[in-house]
Amino acid sequence: MLKIGVGPSSSHTLGPWRAAERWLARLDSRNNLELVDEVIVHLYGSLSLTGKGHATDYAVMLGLLGMDPERIPIENIDPLIKTINQDHVLRLNGVYDITFDPKKNIIFNKKFLPYHANGVKFQAKLKTGRTISKTYYSIGGGFVVSEERKNAKRKIDMFNKFPYPIEKGTDLLEACKTNGLKISELVLQNELSLRTAQQIDFELQRIWGTMLECMYTGCHTEGTLPGGLNVKRRAFEMHQNLKSDLPYSNPEEWMQTLRLTEVKFRQILKWVSCFALSVNEVNASLGRVVTAPTNGSAGVIPAVLMYYMVIENHAGNFEHIKQFLLVAGEIGSIFKKGATISAAMGGCQAEIGVSSAMAAGALTELLGGTPEQVLMAAEIAMEHHLGLTCDPIGGLVQIPCIERNSMGAIKAINAAELALGSDPSAAKVPLDKVVQTMWETAKDMSTKYKETSEGGLAVGVYLSDC
Structure with missing residues (x-):
């Protein structure tokens, strides 16, 4: 319930940031990270409607860079975002450079997804021509879930301990x-x-x-x-x-x-x-x-x-x-x-x-x-x-x-x-x-x-x- 992170919002900043980290880990575990040619981020519902004011776009970019919200020097945030906006290049997970224009690659969708008001979908176009995606939900307090059933099982296992x-x-x-x-x-x-x-x-x-x-x-x-x-x-x-x-x-x-x-x-x-x-x-x-x-x-x-x-x-x-x-x-x-x-x-x-x-x-x-x-x-x-x-x-x-x-x-x-x-x-x-x-x-x-x-x-x- 008590997490260290970066403001201004746990659900709109820390949550999407953590979702980006989880997505990178998922890509890496399947050996897809080095194959990524382009990333598109879709924000839904409340993440879209108030995302700019809550720095949700900053959060997903920092997460895709592989930065840790608990330890990143605060003074580094603005220069990192400024560089992406100017050069249109994002160093995915701090290793792989990809073309990334925030105005085009972060899409604010006003519609709400069924499960939760805070939805974010990460979509990757691979060099093989394949497109893969994963949707996460920022449910408050920095907590992030993907598939409800799997998350519920993990909670039950911990609860029983x-x-x-x-x-x-x-x-x-x-x-x-x-x-x-x-x-x-x-x-x-x-x-x-x-x-x-x-x-x-x-x-x-x-x-x-x-x-x-x-x-x-x-x-x-x-x-x-x-x-x-x-x-x-x-x-x-x-x-x-x-x-x-x-x-x-x-x-x-x-x-x-x-x-x-x-x-x-x-x-x-x-x-x-x-x-x-x-x-x-x-x-x-x-x-x-x-x-x-x-x-x-x-x-x-x-x-x-x-x-x-x-x-x-x-x-x-x-x-x-x-x-x-x-x-x-x-x-x-x-x-x-x-x-x-x-x-x-x-x-x-x-x-x-x-x-x-x-x-x-x-x-x-x-x-x-x-x-x-x-x-x-x-x-x-x-x-x-x-x-x-x-x-x-x-x-x-x-x-x-x-x-x-x-x-x-x-x-x-x-x-x-x-x-x-x-x-x-x-x-x-x-x-x-x-x-x-x-x-x-x-x-x-x-x-x-x-x-x-x-x-x-x-x-x-x-x-x-x-």
């Missing part, structure tokens, strides 16, 4: 109660069935390090965001007005100085908003972020975790970070299994709503909440995001997306506090019911409110006004 297989919130609560475990402890046992404790810690540290670096970068970068809306970065000025004069030179030192800054209630709201905005300003500028569970909602979880580390608990350490991320990931997976985390399928309730639920539940456990209170907090957070549409102006992950992260983070903290002060046995709406309701709402929602930029603010606000 877990000592505590969890499908719903009721499964999670029952397993915690029966085994006397916190949610984070149960999730850790499942993770240990797939990898070592050292591997788990290394990856979680890498995820948190990326989140912290992202917040640091966003808080220390001035200017406007790319894309044409001329959106001014706000995290920089907010940070300047809030921070102390204590010196620091890196993200870790920065976090320590923030712990020493006197914070009042209004400042707490501003700090949390600042952290969330900083992440999504980096995301909107094709920076490196962590999908949580998506790029468009990447700011909520780091903002709430940073709130805990610098405001709520000055003695917080990696074990707290680990606990938070394990719980957040499990809650996100329940929504993914029972509904969706794709805005193209469910609107922004599937992104900001889910991220807020993930953060609320994780914060609740860190603050001493029971598993019942954790799920209650997650339910409260999602309940107040139900029906939230995805209507990005200009197809860019900027307005209203960036501000929604700050709102989602504040709601998560509020939901945690409400759950901690409540008796969960008196709760009227269980988590599983709100997951089901979110999915039913998603299916009822008009397509124009699902990341197509054909409704809501996307058409209510003229680009000329921005």
Whole structure:
């Protein structure tokens, strides 16, 4: 549920990028890679309608180049794309030069494919005269599937390895109660069935390090965001007005100085908003972020975790970070299994709503909440995001997306506090019911409110006004 990648979108940028990587691997395994003479990429549905604003064309080109979204130097992205646009040559998988004109070889098809709103087809004309193709679907959060049946079998095989297989919130609560475990402890046992404790810690540290670096970068970068809306970065000025004069030179030192800054209630709201905005300003500028569970909602979880580390608990350490991320990931997976985390399928309730639920539940456990209170907090957070549409102006992950992260983070903290002060046995709406309701709402929602930029603010606000 937590992946490192490049902005601005997990479904429209990271997903197509990963699909291109998978297609190259498929060609290579069949000894077809060196035979490729021409590549044509077809984008469908939401990938087509908002693909330009989400840099989907950049993503497929970078994927075809064989670049890794987790490790590519961000400053190399624009020069690589510029070279392809100028020379009309793409070095396939970093080895084979082929003629490639993005205006001709990337085709934006407005029609939707049956399986999912985010479809991408890679087509190769081989030197032998044969044409081969493969279609993939970017289903949200950077997840990519091709044939549903094969993917489902792989998921089932992995699911059966877990000592505590969890499908719903009721499964999670029952397993915690029966085994006397916190949610984070149960999730850790499942993770240990797939990898070592050292591997788990290394990856979680890498995820948190990326989140912290992202917040640091966003808080220390001035200017406007790319894309044409001329959106001014706000995290920089907010940070300047809030921070102390204590010196620091890196993200870790920065976090320590923030712990020493006197914070009042209004400042707490501003700090949390600042952290969330900083992440999504980096995301909107094709920076490196962590999908949580998506790029468009990447700011909520780091903002709430940073709130805990610098405001709520000055003695917080990696074990707290680990606990938070394990719980957040499990809650996100329940929504993914029972509904969706794709805005193209469910609107922004599937992104900001889910991220807020993930953060609320994780914060609740860190603050001493029971598993019942954790799920209650997650339910409260999602309940107040139900029906939230995805209507990005200009197809860019900027307005209203960036501000929604700050709102989602504040709601998560509020939901945690409400759950901690409540008796969960008196709760009227269980988590599983709100997951089901979110999915039913998603299916009822008009397509124009699902990341197509054909409704809501996307058409209510003229680009000329921005």
